[in-house]
Amino acid sequence: SQPCYILAVETSCDETSAAVVKDGKEVLSNLIASQIETHKAFGGVVPEVASRKHVENITLMLQEAVQAAGITPQDLSAIAVTQGPGLVGALLVGVVAATSLAFALSKPLIGTHHIAGHIYANNLVADLKYPCMALVTSGGHTELVYLEKEGHFEVIGRTRDDAVGEAYDKVARALGFPYPGGPHVDRLALESEEAIPLPRVWLEPDSYDFSFSGLKSAVLNVVNQRKMRGEPAAEGAIARGFQESVVEVLVTKSIRAVKSYHATQLLLCGGVAANKGLRAELSRQCEQEGIELIIPPFKYCTDNAAMIGAAAYLKWKEQQFAGLDLRAMPQFSL
Ligand code: KG4
Ligand code: ZN
Numbered sequence: 001s002q003p004c005y006i007l008a009v010e011t012s013c014d015e016t017s018a019a020v021v022k023d024g025k026e027v028l029s030n031l032i033a034s035q036i037e038t039h040k041a042f043g044g045v046v047p048e049v050a051s052r053k054h055v056e057n058i059t060l061m062l063q064e065a066v067q068a069a070g071i072t073p074q075d076l077s078a079i080a081v082t083q084g085p086g087l088v089g090a091l092l093v094g095v096v097a098a099t100s101l102a103f104a105l106s107k108p109l110i111g112t113h114h115i116a117g118h119i120y121a122n123n124l125v126a127d128l129k130y131p132c133m134a135l136v137t138s139g140g141h142t143e144l145v146y147l148e149k150e151g152h153f154e155v156i157g158r159t160r161d162d163a164v165g166e167a168y169d170k171v172a173r174a175l176g177f178p179y180p181g182g183p184h185v186d187r188l189a190l191e192s193e194e195a196i197p198l199p200r201v202w203l204e205p206d207s208y209d210f211s212f213s214g215l216k217s218a219v220l221n222v223v224n225q226r227k228m229r230g231e232p233a234a235e236g237a238i239a240r241g242f243q244e245s246v247v248e249v250l251v252t253k254s255i256r257a258v259k260s261y262h263a264t265q266l267l268l269c270g271g272v273a274a275n276k277g278l279r280a281e282l283s284r285q286c287e288q289e290g291i292e293l294i295i296p297p298f299k300y301c302t303d304n305a306a307m308i309g310a311a312a313y314l315k316w317k318e319q320q321f322a323g324l325d326l327r328a329m330p331q332f333s334l
Contacts, residue, residue, distance in 0.1 A: 004077040004316055007066060007101075008309035009058070011094030012086025012114050013140065014038075014045045016057040019305035020069035020076075024313025027124060028069035030299070030306040033057045036180065043179050044169070051089035058097045065305070076107055078321070080312030083111040084332030085140075091328035099324050108321040110312040114303075115334055116153065118269040119145060120314070121300040121307035126265075129292075133263040135254045137278070138270030138303075139165035139180065142250075144208050144257050145334065151314040153334040156257060157208025164246060165272045167212040171242050174223045175235045186275050189243035192236030196222060198245045208257055215245055243277045251281050258291050265292045273301040 003022055010017040019030040035053045039045045066073055081098035084091055102109040118141075119134045134145040142164045144157040162170070165182055172181020175188070198218050201211045219242050226233060258266050266286060272278065273295055286293040300307055315321070 006078050006080050006309045006312050007076050008080040008305040009094045009098045010082045010305040010308045011054045011090050012082045014050050015303040016054045017305035018061045018065035019309050021309025024310050027306045029065045031061050031065050032304055040178055047087045054093035078108040078110050080110040080112050082114050082308050084329030088330040095328045110315045111322040111326050112308045112312045116311040117307040120311040121269050121296045122267040122294045123310045125296050126294045129264050131263045132265040133258045134267040136270045137164045137272035142210050146261050159210040161211050161213035167216045170216050171219050174220050185239045188236050188239035192240040194237040195244055196237045196241035198241040200245050200249050247277050247281050255285055268295045271302045274298050
């Protein structure tokens with residue numbers, strides 16, 4: 001049969017990205033324009049600014065993604081776009097670009113869920129075996145998702161307040177680091193010999209949900225108390241205590257979920273999948289338990305369009321196409 005070339009577009013937050021993915025597996029191009037430098041000055045993502053930046057970048061990027069893939073627009077099988085969840089103004093830029101291009105080229109259009117993208121990033125580097133479990137950890141999401149079979153998503157647990165990456169970014173800010181602070185906290189935690197003990201939040205015994213805002217507040221209290229008492233800031237010990245708490249809860253709940261759902265693989269995804277502490281502890285426990293752990297390379301963990309192309313391929317196989325009235329869905333359930 002003919003190869004399937006999907007041109008995928010991702011603009012849900014602060015990365016403008018376009019990619020061409022062949023048969024849901026092979027990344028022919030994956031261009032990403034990060035706006036981190038733009039948003040750094042504000043200490044976080046400013047939605048209005050993000051939308052404007054997407055508008056500046058998207059059209060040329062679509063052209064370049066096709067060129068870099070070594071194909072022509074007419075070779076494309078479909079255009080896919082992140083429909084949600086995300087910032088509405090940011091999503092709209094991608095949706096309008098993708099629908100217009102689908103109309104101009106008379107190509108089918110595929111609406112994709114951002115989290116389905118994060119999960120199927122794993123499909124770019126491994127063959128998924130079902131049933132499997134995915135731990136989605138990013139700046140906006142913390143979810144345990146059960147996949148009984150291909151394309152069937154069941155969210156079995158989610159954060160009730162802050163996402164993990166969000167908690168990392170807030171803790172980093174309290175410790176004096178710029179946005180995005182996750183990598184700084186990760187580095188400090190690994191360098192420190194000592195850890196300040198901080199609470200673990202387990203919620204109900206059978207719950208797969210998470211809560212990180214109490215932990216974040218506990219960190220802020222420690223930081224403020226030390227300041228008031230004139231004690232040394234102890235950033236390293238705080239970072240390490242914070243990371244130990246986060247990692248223990250994430251890993252324990254993920255392993256319990258894999259076992260009780262009889263999943264064969266655990267897929268890690270989202271920006272926080274870059275966290276060295278999390279990767280190390282998850283690897284150690286998965287090995288001990290005989291669970292196959294898949295972690296995509298960093299470029300497919302943070303927001304990118306290749307993962308959207310991988311997820312869109314599932315809908316391509318089912319010929320599940322969207323109309324040109326495809327809407328951006330800022331709140332969008334899997
Ligand atoms: O997936 P992503 O690029 O964007 C969202 O969809 O949210 O994730 C970005 C998040 C940020 O909060 C960033 O601080 C966090 O991932 N992050 C990390 C690390 N690298 C990135 N958090 C902890 N440790 C890291 N090494
Ligand atoms: Zn994301």
